[in-house]
Amino acid sequence: MIVVTAAGGPTGTAAVRELRRRGEAVRAVVSRRGPRPELAALGAEVVVAELTAPMSWSSVLAGADALYLVWPTFDPDEAEGAPALFAEARRAGVPRVVYHSVLRPQLRVMPHHAGKDRAEEALAGSGLRSWRVLQPCAYADDHDGQLESARVSGVFRSHWGLRTGQSLVDLRDVAEAAAVLLLEDGLDGGTFEAAGPEALTAPRMAELIGERLGEDVVADDVVPGGEVPTSYVGRCRRAMYDHHRAHGLVGSPRVLAGLLGRPPRSYAEHLADLDPAVLGLTS
Template identity: 30%
Template sequence: MDMHSTLLVTGATGTTGARLVRRLAEGGHRVRAAGRRATPVGGAGPVAFDWFAPATHEAALSGVAGIYLVPPIGDPEPATVMLPFLDRARRAGVRRAVLLSSSLVPGGGPGTGAVHAALAETFPEWAVLRPSWFMQNFTGRHPHAESLRDDATLVTATGHGRVGFIDAEDIAAVAARALTDALPHNRDWVLTGPGTLSYDEIAATVAGVTGRPVRHRAVPEAELRERLARELPAEFAALLAGLDRMIAEGAEDRVTDAVERVTGRPPRSFAAYALAHREAFTAAAR
């Protein structure tokens, strides 16, 4: 993708989108930052964009050669709105698309799996990023971060299952390469950090950098589903609780070299991330 191409980043104020916009802009690329409000991000030109408002799609796509696709948050069936958009993007002249999916969702699987499967059929140049769980879940506005700050507690249905937690900065670095490399990747990448950790070990790491007694409380899947449903749609709460069960069964206990293969450097460890963000684990960080 040449330096004069316009790149559209959806979810531009989100966890990976904002970091990607900054990287692309700093690299001299023309970036259009798309969000529900036309909010300037990292010096990129903003544009209003809403997955559920097709009237916003034409302006967002005008003159665009590549797109970073972040599915609508909390939607268990994102293909309903995303597949028509992909077709519209192809007809508008978009050549390359990079989709943010999940490590536990293969092409053709549930949720973003249907979008993943359609990508190669729609665009000549494509990549799917399938990251493991974000380290930012423990420091941002995620329920895990809230419970760490409020109660020094993590509540999951993961048991002793292990996860290759990844820093969103590493995801953004891979996304930037997938969007701008001269040769398209035309594949999916399962992205992890350098090792796997259980939530007990996450709690111990946070306790070590903060000096607070932090614990992981393991609960049954049904209890977690009910807990999540207080704040989320029931179907989405069930999906998230089911992912925790899959972690407990070992589905996320893996490490890949994808970050290093794409970017040329190893991914950040959770120990390094926690040390750099130790103030974010306390109530004073609000």
């Protein structure tokens, strides 16, 4: 039995899907009650537990062979909440924990990176028998939502400028890497980057999107304006965009290729596999 937290989000759902594809029993942890048709269709056991609420996790973790700790994006409680969950896993005797972190958590200028960096530090001192860390970069999938508008307008909007690159990774590859870390031996104490195979600038992404759509698409630089937002999520987003605009976020694909046993999917391959409806095209 593999326990996956934040299972209702994109990362958690992708991990559940990959684990079920491999025939593993999965307990999918969600934060609120309500129908979860996608998780139910995958054959997962769905349970409700709030990551930051004071509660005993003994029943959630009972019988677990491994825990995949995914934390909701841009949550200010991660730096304290994740170590508390590591302690719960240790008390419950969970044999293996995989923590979903981020590429370059030490870049503490971005608050959400700082939270994951502190969580990784706590994991190393948690006393867990077997732990691993997965550090993905930004997902190629994060940009799927604007592809239809790019087809209509001919413009791909970039919040990180036009010069710097990012090693966007396909979420399916992240889920597959997570499954390897959850299921295979010989990887304890390892920190594994999950980066795509190329450093993509926004103009290059626009070019590839245009090729997929059969339309001309250009990249537009969406420069953030006004004061830095005061909310935690707003500050995280602004700091992230500012850092990516100045420096990009690029990693090596070699580690991910080693976990997958093949090269990671390219952005062109990601686009090619999308349902035409996502692109606003008829099937």
